[in-house]
Amino acid sequence: MFRKISSRIQLAISILILVLVSCKSPIEEDQNSLAKRPNILFIMADDHAYQAISTYSDKLLKTPNIDRIAEEGMLFTNACVSNSICAPSRATILTGKHTHINGKIDNRMPFDTTQVTFPQLFQNAGYETAMYGKLHFGNNPKGVDDFMILPGQGNYINPKFITPNGDTIITGYVTDIITDLTIDWLDKKRNKEKPFMMMYLHKAPHRPWWPSPEKFKEFTKKTFPEPASLFDDYSNRGTAAKTAEMNLLLHMKYGHDSKIRPSTIKEMGGVKPYVPPMNWRGIDGFTGPYGRANEQQKALYDPVIDSINTWFKTNWPGMNDKQKMKWKYQRYMQDYLACISSVDDNVGRVLDYLDESGLAENTIVIYTSDQGFYLGEHGWFDKRFIYDESFKTPLMIRWPNEITAGTTNDEMVQNLDFAQTFLEAAGIKSPEDMQGESLIPLLKGDTAQWHRDAVYYHYYEYPAVHMVKRHYGIVTKEYKLVHFYYDVDEWELYDRKKDPKEMTNVYRDPAYSSIAEKLQKDLKELRIKYKDSPELDRKYIDIYNKKR
Ligand code: SGN
Ligand code: CA
Numbered sequence: 001m002f003r004k005i006s007s008r009i010q011l012a013i014s015i016l017i018l019v020l021v022s023c024k025s026p027i028e029e030d031q032n033s034l035a036k037r038p039n040i041l042f043i044m045a046d047d048h049a050y051q052a053i054s055t056y057s058d059k060l061l062k063t064p065n066i067d068r069i070a071e072e073g074m075l076f077t078n079a080c081v082s083n084s085i086c087a088p089s090r091a092t093i094l095t096g097k098h099t100h101i102n103g104k105i106d107n108r109m110p111f112d113t114t115q116v117t118f119p120q121l122f123q124n125a126g127y128e129t130a131m132y133g134k135l136h137f138g139n140n141p142k143g144v145d146d147f148m149i150l151p152g153q154g155n156y157i158n159p160k161f162i163t164p165n166g167d168t169i170i171t172g173y174v175t176d177i178i179t180d181l182t183i184d185w186l187d188k189k190r191n192k193e194k195p196f197m198m199m200y201l202h203k204a205p206h207r208p209w210w211p212s213p214e215k216f217k218e219f220t221k222k223t224f225p226e227p228a229s230l231f232d233d234y235s236n237r238g239t240a241a242k243t244a245e246m247n248l249l250l251h252m253k254y255g256h257d258s259k260i261r262p263s264t265i266k267e268m269g270g271v272k273p274y275v276p277p278m279n280w281r282g283i284d285g286f287t288g289p290y291g292r293a294n295e296q297q298k299a300l301y302d303p304v305i306d307s308i309n310t311w312f313k314t315n316w317p318g319m320n321d322k323q324k325m326k327w328k329y330q331r332y333m334q335d336y337l338a339c340i341s342s343v344d345d346n347v348g349r350v351l352d353y354l355d356e357s358g359l360a361e362n363t364i365v366i367y368t369s370d371q372g373f374y375l376g377e378h379g380w381f382d383k384r385f386i387y388d389e390s391f392k393t394p395l396m397i398r399w400p401n402e403i404t405a406g407t408t409n410d411e412m413v414q415n416l417d418f419a420q421t422f423l424e425a426a427g428i429k430s431p432e433d434m435q436g437e438s439l440i441p442l443l444k445g446d447t448a449q450w451h452r453d454a455v456y457y458h459y460y461e462y463p464a465v466h467m468v469k470r471h472y473g474i475v476t477k478e479y480k481l482v483h484f485y486y487d488v489d490e491w492e493l494y495d496r497k498k499d500p501k502e503m504t505n506v507y508r509d510p511a512y513s514s515i516a517e518k519l520q521k522d523l524k525e526l527r528i529k530y531k532d533s534p535e536l537d538r539k540y541i542d543i544y545n546k547k548r
Contacts (some may be wrong), residue, residue: 029254034126038399039363040197041350042418044093045343046134046206047383047392048369048396049274050394057224060375061337065348069367073398075406080475081371081415083459084390086206087111087136089370089415094118094433096419099458102533104137106461107538108547111137115172116431118419119143119197125428128194130185133178133201142197146189148181150174154203156210156339157292171294173212175204175339179346183353195362197422200350208256210289211338212516217401219338220304226329228449229501231322232314232378236504238490240469246374246382248332249325251466256285257381258331264309271316273324329376336375365398368415372454377501380439384455384468386482387502391475399425404442411447412455412477413439435530453477456526462486462539470541472532474523481507481519486541493519 005287050056055067081089083099085256088510091104094117095409099105103112120143132148134154139162142148148161161181170177182200211219222271230248234241247249254260254271262284262462265271267286293301308331319327354360371389383390393415402415410426417436424430424438441449458472473482480494480502493507506512527533 004433024237032150034195037195039195040358040422041363041365042199043347043367045202045204045369047373048394049203049373049375050388050392052337053394056394061152061340063340063344065344065351066367068351069365069398070396072405073396073403074409076395076410076413077393077410079393079413080391080455081393082457084385085368090136093418094417096416096436098297098416098435098530099434100536113142117143118422121423121428122197122426124173124193128190128196131199132182132185134203135201140494146185150203153206155292156289157297165191175202175342175346179349182350186353202343204343205336208285208289209335209339212342213297215338215341216301216304218341219334220308222334223330224333227375227377228379229327230329230376238484238492239488240484243467245467246380248328248376248379248381249321252328252332252381255283258328259286259308260312261305261307261309264287264313268313273479282506330383333375361400368395369393382466384459384466386459386471386473386480391457397443399443404445409442411442411450412452414455454522454526456530458532474519476527479515481516481523
């Protein structure tokens, strides 16, 4: 009997010991669940048009590596920005707020660094965080354990970086360098005990589109198809489209953009057409970027630049405006797409690294751009307008085991939604005042949870480079209603289904009067929902004009 009891006690003790041994302390528990949280690799290019990603359209270029993210994840076909310009887009991504709330309405306004940004929340939650590449504003990004960022717009050749330990210039081509630094951080610099949130931010393919010497040589041999609206005369549109300064023939610069040497222009006694843009200070835009190259690099660029210049000198004077437009378009595409081809190669290197290191499985990879871009549509380059090519932005997300590979989503998602999406993926609570929606239900294929049927847009930077007038608008899958204001008071309405290229403003068409009325009401409500107002429009005009 006694023996029986003692053996029972012994059994109980051993079970207890077993339980105690297998039980982890709360701290260990925390570290374990932290380790299981997904890593985030946020890849963003600057001015990368969706028209130049082959998963969207392969008319211009093959981007097999960027495409891989979509093939192994989800492709968004209707992703857009809330203000199509660089620094405001980045501020919206960081804060999860529209630009009229976070205050970074244009490239000039300072960014209020006392605001909460999503990297800070990741850092507080125990993530290892870093930002490499182009931020565009601020020297000391908050919430990142490590950073190497370009000052302002940065440079393509031998770029300077701001780092926690001071400035440094690195020899080479910017896209390759940002990637080397990123892989090095992932591989050696980060604390591997923690999950990571890494922002890998390309400068390319931002103007002035300087390719690497190899891509420059390769792409100057190519010819690209022209968009249908290359010779748009802006009839059936409002004043804003007619007065914008982003026409390839009229506003693209010979030296800065087309790589014509100042000496060539001098020898030719000037070139036509030449329309100095509103803020053009007469800076020679060729010598600046080219002058950064060392002798060895110049020796690689020179034969290509020489052949462009020789051709130009011989042929330009005899060409008519139509031929000149076509030539400028081809030169533009050669350099712009060559820059993207380097981005694609480098994204491939990072994806390979994730595979080789075993990180791919638990890492969410996002590819996007700070906005879209015109690739000759409406005869334009640059962005800013609410019209589709600059309003929409590429977006694809890969998350193994969570997103079904090769899926497509056509909901109207925005850069405004990124912060809340990443936070939810990491199990971190979003602040109540963020204005987006988490995309997690969409990523998991649960479209029933998604109720947005319209997005809000507001662009401010005017008068400024490219002279795109201030405007705000509402966009649904069917329509786009826009109000241009400040020095005009004009409304535009586009039927997105019947007129996807946005060639005809139907605002005054009686057939659309009830649609226009309904959208005006919805736009008013949307402005209230997002806390925008005529008073804020006024306030930002006053601040802007005081600064000029
Ligand atoms: C520079 C470019 C513009 C461009 C703005 C903003 N001109 O001013 O073409 O629109 O940046 O770009 S350049 O002569 O410097 O190339 S953004 O992406 O930073 O918003
Ligand atoms: Ca940009």
